[in-house]
Amino acid sequence: MPVPVAQDVGITWYFTGVFSVSDGALVYRTASAPSTFQLTWVDRQGKTLGTVGAPGTDSRVVLSRDGERAVAKDAPYNASGDLWMLDLGGGRRTRFTFNKDVYSPAVWSRDGTRIAYSAGRLGDTIYEKAASGLGDEQVLLKEPGLRHFPTSWSSDGRFLLYHTENATNTGYDLWALSVTDRKPHLLLGGAFNEWAGVFSPDMRWVAYVSLETGAASEVYVRPFRVSKQTGQPSLGEGKWQIAKGNWPQWRIDREIVFNTAPVGTAGFATPVNTTGTAFQSGGPQRLPFPPSVGVITTPQSTPDGQRFLIEVPLDQPAARTSISVVLNWPALVKP
Numbered sequence: 001m002p003v004p005v006a007q008d009v010g011i012t013w014y015f016t017g018v019f020s021v022s023d024g025a026l027v028y029r030t031a032s033a034p035s036t037f038q039l040t041w042v043d044r045q046g047k048t049l050g051t052v053g054a055p056g057t058d059s060r061v062v063l064s065r066d067g068e069r070a071v072a073k074d075a076p077y078n079a080s081g082d083l084w085m086l087d088l089g090g091g092r093r094t095r096f097t098f099n100k101d102v103y104s105p106a107v108w109s110r111d112g113t114r115i116a117y118s119a120g121r122l123g124d125t126i127y128e129k130a131a132s133g134l135g136d137e138q139v140l141l142k143e144p145g146l147r148h149f150p151t152s153w154s155s156d157g158r159f160l161l162y163h164t165e166n167a168t169n170t171g172y173d174l175w176a177l178s179v180t181d182r183k184p185h186l187l188l189g190g191a192f193n194e195w196a197g198v199f200s201p202d203m204r205w206v207a208y209v210s211l212e213t214g215a216a217s218e219v220y221v222r223p224f225r226v227s228k229q230t231g232q233p234s235l236g237e238g239k240w241q242i243a244k245g246n247w248p249q250w251r252i253d254r255e256i257v258f259n260t261a262p263v264g265t266a267g268f269a270t271p272v273n274t275t276g277t278a279f280q281s282g283g284p285q286r287l288p289f290p291p292s293v294g295v296i297t298t299p300q301s302t303p304d305g306q307r308f309l310i311e312v313p314l315d316q317p318a319a320r321t322s323i324s325v326v327l328n329w330p331a332l333v334k335p
Helices: 329-333
Strands: 019-022 025-029 037-043 048-056 059-063 069-073 083-087 093-095 114-119 125-130 138-142 148-153 159-167 171-178 183-188 194-199 205-210 218-226 233-235 240-244 246-251 255-259 267-273 285-287 307-313 323-327
Touching: 059 307, 114 148, 125 148, 148 194, 159 194, 183 205, 183 233, 194 246, 205 246, 218 255, 240 255, 240 267
Parallel strands: 171 194
Antiparallel strands: 019 025, 025 323, 037 048, 037 307, 059 069, 069 083, 083 093, 114 125, 125 138, 148 159, 159 171, 171 183, 194 205, 205 218, 218 233, 218 240, 246 255, 255 267, 267 285
């Protein structure tokens, strides 16, 4: 019969317990209490325009395309939780999932009728569900042992971008899932970690993050292609580096918004031109938002780019990590 020898053990982003055992002593890092956030509207100058709901653990908020609704997850990146639908006009907050096993943030379909997310054991299953909440969720892909993180739905509804986070030998890999036949297609799976792929609204380009030049994450853009003969998606020739950054988001076809390392320290926007055969971008400009350290989502822009929904942390960061020691722990498991 299992016997607990320690509680509230901290875990890493890879869901690995932070502990060590030696000669009858158990040492572990104590898990941090859930952070508290206030969802806040700000303009491009950083001025606070209002708040959404009461302070709580809701974070990783994702706006619908029309800016009238949002979906938030009630647990941090390294913990499972549920998704909640936020009516930004009426202020209503309703539960969208019910099993406390959701791993990723929500991904809206372009028409706002469907939502995709990963759940199950460490996010091994990608689901879709009607945004209205009606009906049961449907399995799009299940691969036991692999962690999935969906990030973007194509404008025609045919493809869902996602990355896997624990692929053997290659780590983080970028994939496109064909929603109609539910077949996964590898886009990038080389020696470097690639993640956070997002379609441009016209589906001609994919922005993503890579570690190919070293330790710092960088945002890149490449063409997106679908074979007329086979219907198979792929990335075309050409590659453009935007800037050092993480978790990009497209704002219409005119701008890419992203954050910088450490995650959530600052938000930037880069003007882009997607109309030609070659991708063009300007220099990134810092958005004067309050920092939201530890938040993995990028500030969410309304369609006109004049307002952003951000997650402002209300907790003071801990001054030091708490370490606990259990001596003679084997005695706890003796009958």
